[in-house]
Amino acid sequence: MASKVLVIAEFRGGKFKKGALECVAAASRLAPALGGGDVTALVIGGADAKAAAASLGKQGATRVLAACADWLAEFNGDAYARVAADVVRAEQPALVLVAATLDGKDVAPRVAARLDVGYAPDVTKLAVEGGKLAIARPLYAGKAYANVTLAGAPAVVSVRPNTFALLEAPGADAPVADVALAFGAGDLKSKVVAVEAAKTDKVDLTEAEVIVSGGRGLKGPEHFVLLEALAAELGATVGASRAVVDAGWRPHHDQVGQTGKTVSPNLYFAVGISGAIQHLAGMATSKCIVAVNKDKDAPIFKVADYGIVGDLFDVVPRMTDEVKKLKK
Numbered sequence: 001m002a003s004k005v006l007v008i009a010e011f012r013g014g015k016f017k018k019g020a021l022e023c024v025a026a027a028s029r030l031a032p033a034l035g036g037g038d039v040t041a042l043v044i045g046g047a048d049a050k051a052a053a054a055s056l057g058k059q060g061a062t063r064v065l066a067a068c069a070d071w072l073a074e075f076n077g078d079a080y081a082r083v084a085a086d087v088v089r090a091e092q093p094a095l096v097l098v099a100a101t102l103d104g105k106d107v108a109p110r111v112a113a114r115l116d117v118g119y120a121p122d123v124t125k126l127a128v129e130g131g132k133l134a135i136a137r138p139l140y141a142g143k144a145y146a147n148v149t150l151a152g153a154p155a156v157v158s159v160r161p162n163t164f165a166l167l168e169a170p171g172a173d174a175p176v177a178d179v180a181l182a183f184g185a186g187d188l189k190s191k192v193v194a195v196e197a198a199k200t201d202k203v204d205l206t207e208a209e210v211i212v213s214g215g216r217g218l219k220g221p222e223h224f225v226l227l228e229a230l231a232a233e234l235g236a237t238v239g240a241s242r243a244v245v246d247a248g249w250r251p252h253h254d255q256v257g258q259t260g261k262t263v264s265p266n267l268y269f270a271v272g273i274s275g276a277i278q279h280l281a282g283m284a285t286s287k288c289i290v291a292v293n294k295d296k297d298a299p300i301f302k303v304a305d306y307g308i309v310g311d312l313f314d315v316v317p318r319m320t321d322e323v324k325k326l327k328k
């Protein structure tokens with residue numbers, strides 16, 4: 001088995017995605033068990049991505065390959081997958097890791113298809129046991145886990161953000177080498193003309209360590225100030241159930257669940273959320289779940305680590321006050 005791990009490290013909005021850094025850190029922990037090979041990070045993007053590439057050494061990359069050009073500055077699934085597949089063919093790693101972000105979920109299966117190898121999406125367990133990769137991914141809204149064995153080499157795996165910790169003692173910058181691109185902008189089937197990103201300075205839900213989500217129990221959009229106050233004290237991001245998004249109380253990019261975002265924070269508050277299976281699909285792998293609901297039989301309590309049966313309009317302000325006191 002080749003021993004290298006290659007991480008396709010996503011660079012977006014002037015920095016590496018947290019999930020990408022987690023993949024590099026995970027790769028550096030796995031590499032010794034895979035035979036001690038190096039950890040190579042592949043950066044695809046424009047000039048700003050190249051300028052930041054060396055910093056991946058801090059999370060354990062031993063070398064960085066930069067496939068950077070103006071026409072790669074904006075994400076293009078087709079182009080990125082072609083570049084990545086070419087690099088993987090040349091490098092022959094045992095394992096290819098990608099963070100399971102929106103773009104990562106686009107690129108990773110394309111790379112696997114181009115290489116005709118197996119792909120495990122959105123995994124939450126990745127280890128080396130008995131010299132072999134042990135991979136598990138949640139199914140049925142986290143009610144079951146599938147142990148996955150991949151045929152062929154390399155194994156292509158996308159990792160759910162917030163699954164692995166960053167290195168506690170970051171290292172030094174890594175050497176960067178340019179990738180010679182085998183094709184150009186004119187060879188692409190599609191071109192990204194413009195990207196319209198939602199204007200927000202809050203931490204994206206998929207990267208947030210703490211999330212305070214609200215549901216229909218809040219009774220109206222004006223009451224989300226309660227959650228925003230708690231979130232501000234906790235340094236959290238506010239999320240929402242689909243019921244409130246459909247009602248127009250919150251924007252769609254706040255939605256957690258099967259048709260929203262999949263999150264895995266260290267701490268998830270579900271406030272006035274019943275816990276429908278489609279909501280659980282997006283948050284059941286959170287490390288610690290706190291539910292506030294006035295109905296003691298609400299399904300959310302089945303997945304909650306801590307449950308408070310009570311009226312959220314009474315409970316949430318008291319929680320916020322308690323957090324304030326603790327911080328003092």
Ligand SMILES: Cc1cc2nc3c(=O)[nH]c(=O)nc-3n(C[C@H](O)[C@H](O)[C@H](O)COP(=O)(O)OP(=O)(O)OC[C@H]3O[C@@H](n4cnc5c(N)ncnc54)[C@H](O)[C@@H]3O)c2cc1C
Pocket residue numbers: 214215216217218240241242243244255256257258259260261271272273274275276277278279282292293294295298310311312313
């Ligand atoms: C194909 C499909 C995809 C879907 N995708 C998603 C998805 O991505 N995300 C998602 O969230 N849903 C999704 N849904 C919808 C899902 O089935 C539920 O309808 C939705 O999650 C319910 O939202 P809710 O919990 O906010 O509302 P409700 O189910 O109405 O629950 C409100 C809860 O608030 C509690 N409550 C009320 N007042 C108070 C109070 N004063 N204090 C405390 N608690 C109170 C109630 O007891 C209740 O449990 C999907 C559905 C389908 C069919």
